[in-house]
Amino acid sequence: MNQQNPQTGRAGSDASSHRTINIHQLKTVCSSCSLRELCLPMGLSQEEVEYLDQLVYTRKRIKRGENLYRAGDPFGSLYAVRSGFFKSNLILEDGRDQVTGFHMPGEIMGLDGIGTDDHTCNTTALEDSEVCVIPFARLEELGHQVRNLQKQFHKVMSREIVRDQGVMMLLGTMRAEERLAAFLLNLSQRFNARGYSHTEFHLRMTREEIGSYLGLKLETVSRIFSKFQEEGLVSVQQKHIRILDTDGLKRMLGQAD
Amino acid sequence: MNQQNPQTGRAGSDASSHRTINIHQLKTVCSSCSLRELCLPMGLSQEEVEYLDQLVYTRKRIKRGENLYRAGDPFGSLYAVRSGFFKSNLILEDGRDQVTGFHMPGEIMGLDGIGTDDHTCNTTALEDSEVCVIPFARLEELGHQVRNLQKQFHKVMSREIVRDQGVMMLLGTMRAEERLAAFLLNLSQRFNARGYSHTEFHLRMTREEIGSYLGLKLETVSRIFSKFQEEGLVSVQQKHIRILDTDGLKRMLGQAD
DNA sequence: AAGGCACTTTGACGTAAGTCAAGGCGGCCA
DNA sequence: TGGCCGCCTTGACTTACGTCAAAGTGCCTT
Structure with missing residues (x-):
């Protein structure tokens, strides 16, 4: 599979790793980040992005299954996905759980915390991942100096x-089929925007997580994947998805019944 | 009708109307608005709110059934509900319609337009209403000068x-009953925050609009209102609602089945 | 005051998706 | 290398909600 993330290949484990890490840090400031056109710096001038470099100086690795933050944690920073994949979810007192979003590289997480100074959802890595930490007070400060950054941040929200x-x-x-079709098309489009194949990708989440996001049970998700496969719309092998008929999926959405 | 727009009324037809309108304007700047603790000025100092007065100088009346804006309209301003009641909805190409929110006095509408410079939903008055127009470019400008305003705006988003x-x-x-219980409790709490009764209120929207918001059909909404009434949780007479057992409604939410 | 119209209620019936249960696949660890 | 465990698939049955249809209510107009 050619879906290796270009960001992670770099850090070595030998003596040179110290220097490598420094270089790594240098290379991951916003101004030279390959995600700059998808992330907070979107649309900013070279000079403006260089201001951002002052702001985004910490990165953090999150292992698969670990939480970046939990509901109730004090809010202090936003996070940009640098590599990997995350989900956010809400949990009700009675245990019911709703996935509210999946996040891929370049997307900003933690916006929910600004209003109350506490995070209101949990955010969990679905694979080993890395985020850029954006201290929010400093972002507001810098937005004050760089007008376009302020504007850009408002657009993100x-x-x-x-x-x-x-x-x-x-x-x-x-209906259930439409939801899953919309979900696949949305993932496809987002992978595409990141330079990955839009017809072939690996799902990072389980059927249960997809179901939770779409308001369906995991069995329903599974059945519909099977149905789409029978109809030649997609090929599904566990978590590996190949979209065979994008227009067919789109047609599922356009019709009221 | 005395519902004339103060901005257009300048070329008034007699001498006294001119002065009357000025007094009216004076009374509705943010610094003396009764909604200031619920609306954009929330938490700002007296001095800071007076800056806002420069910004929010236009009001606009929207008659019941009229649109404040439609999906696709160019975005230029946010709107604060001054009086009345609004709904927002999205319409799919195939005609399906989803109500995405109801808005009452003090709430900010139009945030969806910032990201794309076009409004993405329709917003319609459910009764004769009035909004304060907040030109967005000027809000960003003023946020630049009044740091707390900026912060407050971020919290609103x-x-x-x-x-x-x-x-x-x-x-x-x-499930359907839980949705309607949550909806009623939410309305109750918002009316309460505005100084209205939290046990007795008038629904401004139809059963169909409630259903659309809650992902249910109007018949289901109607049946559940009847059921709640039989169970002594609420008294329902067309659009007039009286909540008889708030705790009973809350209990509907806490349980998984 | 009457009639129309938009909205609501209620009943009978249909169905999409949920539930429960059994079994299969594949990756990981001992 | 084998067995465990998490995840997925599939089938049989159930159910909550949707659909269709017929009345009922109250407001607005003329």
């Missing part, structure tokens, strides 16, 4: 609101 | 994200 409303539409009006 | 995630939870994991 607004787009999150729009995304959430799209999920409401999905949960409120779509 | 973040809370909207958290609210949306709560709706995802509702749509993704709750």
Whole structure:
């Protein structure tokens, strides 16, 4: 599989690792980050991005299954996914669990914490991952100096609101097959924007997590994957997905019944 | 009708109308607005709110059934509900319609437009209403001068994200009765925060709109209102609701089955 | 005051998705 | 290398909610 992340191949485990890490850090400031066109720096000038370099100086590795933060943790920073894959979820007192989003490289996590100074959801790595830590007080400070950064940050928040409303539409009006089709097309488009194949990818989440996100049970998700496969829309082998008929999936969405 | 827009009224037809309108304007700047503790000025000092007065100088009346904006309209301003009641909805190409929120006095509308410079949803008055127009470019400008305003604005956006995630939870994991109970409790709490009764209120929206918001059909909403009434939880007379057993409604939420 | 209209209620029936249960696949660790 | 365990698939049955249809209610207009 050629889905290795270009960011992780670098750090060595030998004597040179110390220097390697320094170089690594140097190379991962925003101004030279390969994700800059997808992430917070989107649309900023070279000079403006260099301001951001002052801000984003800590990175953090999160192992598969570990939490980046939990509901109730005090909020202090936003996080940009540098490599890997995350999910966010809410848990009700009675144990019910709703996945509210999946996050891939370049996406900003933690926006929920700004309003109350506490995180309101849990965010967990679905594979070994790395994030850039963005101290929020400093972001507000820097936004004050770099007007376009402020604007860009507002756009990031607004787009999150729009995304959430799209999920409401999905949960409120779509049937199970439409939900899964919409989900696959959305993943496809996001992988594509990151330079990965849009027809072939590896799901990082379980059927249960997909189901939770889509308001379905895992058996339903599984059955629909099988159905899509029978119909020649996709090829599914466990977590490996190949989209065979993008237009067919899109057609599933356009029709009311 | 005396519902004339103060901005357009300048070329008034007689001498007295001119002065009357000025007094009216004076009374509705943020610094003397009764909603200041619920709206954008929340938590700002007297001095800081007076800066806001420069910004929010236009109000606009929207008649019942009229749109404040539609999906696709160019984005320029946010709107704070001054009086009345609004809904927002998304419409899919095939005609499916999802209500994404209801807005009451003090709440900010239009945040969806910041990300793309176009509004992404429709917002419609459910009764004759009035909004304060907040030109967004000027808000960003003023946020630059008044640090706490900037912070406050970020909190407003973040809370909207958290609210949306709560709706995802509702749509993704709750059964119909739980959804309606959560909806009633939410309305009750918001009316209460505005100084209205939290046990007795008038629904501004139809059963169909409630259903759309909750991912249910109008018949289901109607049946559950009847059931709640039989069980002595609420008294329902068309759109007039009286909550008889708040704890009973809350208990509906706490249990997984 | 009457009639129309938009909204709501209620009943009978249909169905998409959930539940429960059994078995299969594949990766990981001893 | 074998066996365990987490995850996935599939089948048989159940159910919560949707659909369709017919009345009922109250407001608005003329």
